[in-house]
Amino acid sequence: MEPSSPRPAGILVVDDRADGLRTVSAVLSELGERIVTASSGQEALRLALDEDFAVILLDVRMPDMDGFETASFLRSRPKTRHTPIIFVTGIDENPHHIERGYAVGAVDCLFKPFLPEVLRSKVRFFLDLHRKTEDLASANARLKAEIGERKRVEVERDRAQAELLQGQKLQATGQLAAGIAHEINNPTSYILSNLATVREYLKELSEHLQGSLEEPLASPVQGSSPAATARHRKMGKDEVRLLLQDFESAIADCLTGAERIRNIVRGLREFVHPDEALLRQVDLRQLLENSVELCTNELKYQVTLHREFQDVPPVTCFPVQIEQVFVNLLVNAAQAIGNRKGEIHLRTARDPEGVVVSVRDTGPGISSENLGKLFLPFFTTKPVGKGTGLGLHVAYKIVHAHGGRLEARSVEGKGAEFLVHLPIKPGLPPENGSGEGNGR
């Protein structure tokens, strides 16, 4: 049973004489295939253009349109161009006939009178050929469909992965956002509270000054007449001095707090602003400081940060992305340290490849078994819900897109070090000596 064709292709027998048709049909009926007969070249053409035949048996000698003419027509139509034609001709025919038959497209010749088994054998051969051709065609179609499906799956997978990466970025941003809210809320709280206090201080001071103005000659002791005290609370010298001192330190605290907020927002702007996702020349140390600022909340409780910044030339990169690499590495290091006290060492240096930034932690380190899997997507050693397993993968992809290299080193029990090797310009070999670059 052919699944691809509901009605198997039959055999077309063409002969102007009814007894010829009968003889051939009788011989072929044994094959169990469908046999269609035509008594003229025209009828044969009509039938052949209407449906598929595995083979056409064509009598050469026919009135009006003979076998040669019919064959020429069949060959000229795309639908029947490749349908095998067997000429049926008398044994006494001029050999020239045979030659002409092959010339107009016959693939075989059968001489009358013929042995039934010879006819069946020839026809069987073409039936098999047709079946195999069909099998091949349907296999081809299946393959094509499979390739299409595979491509579709690949596109779908790429899209899903892109969404996941975006999701991871969003999640990382979300976690950071909670931390950032905390970082901003703290200074905001004391700025607001201090401002409220300072306004009271101002009121008290102005009342004190009013009191002094109204009774400029009175001595401090006598000046505090009940009436004056009621309206203007005069303060003693020490009280005024303390108040002024605290006034100043409250304002100083406000300034400190506002600066902290400014720095956080500055770091944040570079992190989330897609408009600024441009290739730029940046100082990696500044980028590192921004990243540290963004991660303050993750770092400040358990982690002591050490900086060993060598002078490095500016690097042309997508600062937003490289910042994400640093943030991911910092968060990763902080999480490795966990609830214990620990250290993170940030280092920048020149490197044969350009510049290297190292993030080293004093956490528990990474087993050699896991070291090889670190950058695989979804690889995580963190408990369910704690890590997506994408942070390092994302970092890895970003660094590679910059023509750089992300390397992990660790001795289990002795912390881990991540090295970000970046070229001075992405895609260009480092030029020793002329690290400045020429801009764009």
Add this chain to the structure above:
Amino acid sequence: MKQLKERHVVVLVDDEPEVLSALRRALRREPYQVLATSRPAEALRWVEAIDVSAVVSDQRMPGMTGTELLGRVSERSPATMGVILTAYGPEAAVVPGARRSVECIIAKPWDDGMLRTALREFLFERELEDPRWSARFDRKGSKVF
């Protein structure tokens, strides 16, 4: 404004000195003796050594969370009022078992007036209800009034 009978000791705990200064300023006109520290362990020592009426603590601090600290405070001194200040939003301080030791959760940025009122109201109620305070007042009663 509710008048308190006793000069209460209020302990402030936050790892940021600027927050402590601001809280001190907010409470400067209140009738409390204010002690401030950035180290939770020090706050615990104070609670063990003297009668502390209230502890106002930051939630996220190195070494110990605010709810942990207040849990230990209430083990040592069940009548001490616990207030959590949190920059994460109130839900961040809601942990199992915290309800007994945390009287009130205030989100940062806090409102000075609200903080003062909360402390006053709670300490006033405590003076009325707590037999420990009442007993002491009875003893001192004749002197005070």
